[in-house]
Amino acid sequence: MTDPVITARHLRKSYNAGKPVLDDVSFDIRSGRIVGLMGPNGAGKTTALKALLGLIGFEGELRVLGHDPRTARDQLMQEICFIADVAVLPKWLRVSQALDYVAGVHPKFDRNRAETVLARTDVQLRARIGELSKGMTTQLHLALIMAIDARILVLDEPTLGLDLLYRRTFYDTLLNDYFDHQRTILVTTHQVEEVEHLLTDVLFIDRGRIVLDAAVEDLSSRYVQLITSAAQASAARALGPIDEREVFGRIAMTFENRSASELAAFGETRTPSLADLFVAKMQGARR
């Protein structure tokens, strides 16, 4: 195992003395992983990202590439790239100016690479960002980011409001042309299905607390989904499912730390999808 690129210990953050948005959050993120930070609205995802990026103050201990984001934001931003909502690119900026700007301020920006990526799209260099469609703006943003030789890429709901075609292309480009196991990607999204196939690790967060922190390859040994009939349900229920729901007259139960062989007697077993697990964990946390 490589050393973590991000180490968070006991992070706390609350706004205006209200309920904490981050409540004793601890996790490690290792180099070369693609980590999905997932949670419902208001769970604290964006706050956690902002803390990593040095955009907000917080309590607790946080090291990102060996830096404390609170005091070393400028050094850190040379190693980290960040896409929030694509709507944050200013409308008055021309595409060519965006390239000039990033080339001027970022020592690790490769302008040729960005232009090569853009040449494959319909984005015109003379165009103002205000004239681009949302999908094209995302392509521009992605082209800028992919041309930066960064160690960590942080994506906050990067495909929000995009149509399916652009969403698919976005992740394909990211995975094929960018990710190379030297880099680390941290992505937050609601659309669990969309990122399921590309993640190596998942972090579920709910109401400021981490409710699941696991490698995707370990999920199949930790979680089992059982599809059973109403008749056998009560026996299965005795084994303590973390979630239960009815699907087409059958009952789907999700178990934690139970083996498939143990459950096979009650029906069909399988590894839950990330979306199932997400729902199970979020509902479990609310019970």
Add this chain to the structure above:
Amino acid sequence: MNVRAFVTLVRREYWEHRSLLWVPLGVAALLILGTLFGTQMHGGITISLDGDDTEYFSRLATDTIAQRKIFAVWIAGLMLPILIASLFVIFGYLLDCLYAERKDRSILFWRSLPVSDRDTVLAKIFVALVATPVLVWAVSLVTSLVTFLLASLKLGGTPLAPLVIWHGFEWLAIQATLLGNLLVAALWYSPVAAYLMLMSVYAKRSPWVWAALPPVFAITAEKLLFGTRYVAQFLAHRLSGYFEAVNVTVNRPEHGSSADGIARSVDTAHERLSALALLGDVNLWLGVALCAASLVVVMRLRRLRGEA
């Protein structure tokens, strides 16, 4: 902060606020067109030839010292309209420069790059107090050459011909004086600039209203409570101080409209071409200190505002 990054930050400001470029250029174009088509206006000096004027210009034909003076006043006067128009644009720029990025949320993009709040704020104040004034100076320098050329074509052989004798040394000297004046003006107005940036970074909406409220409130409160107007006078002096020090308008009524009066008016204007004396005013330096302190607050506030 390296030079390339800083130049990029400065260029960025002109991409966003294009009026910082085209307003000085536009006013310069108007001055040139005015010289081309107008008969009356030459850089703030209105010339309507009556008996006294005719006498003045016939004297001028033989008096090279007076020629140099009126030449200098004329060339210096050309910068005035360009500067005044640019001051309004710079005023608007300062109020907008840290507000617009929050309004359109592009602050998230700017802050996702390795640029500190300090460098951002320094680049913006540099645009307002150094880059744009130097641009105003350069534009007025070119304008002075073009208008002089046009005026000499029009006025050669007329009674006004003594006006259009080229004085190369005076021209160079006046350009140096004007550049110095703009830098003095930048120092004098630096606390105003920092105040506007403070309102720009502070206001959640309508930075114009936020900028206007404190002075209006202070003036009104003083008037109601004490019946005095020291705050108003203080602010008026800060806003007009540079123009009180430098007065290149030829104010004829002050000296009468005889040929002697005109000559004295030109002399008076000529004596007030330079703003360097303002550097001896302790208020200027207090203002610069206030500006520096305010900018530190602006840098802190930009970080805090980025959190919301």
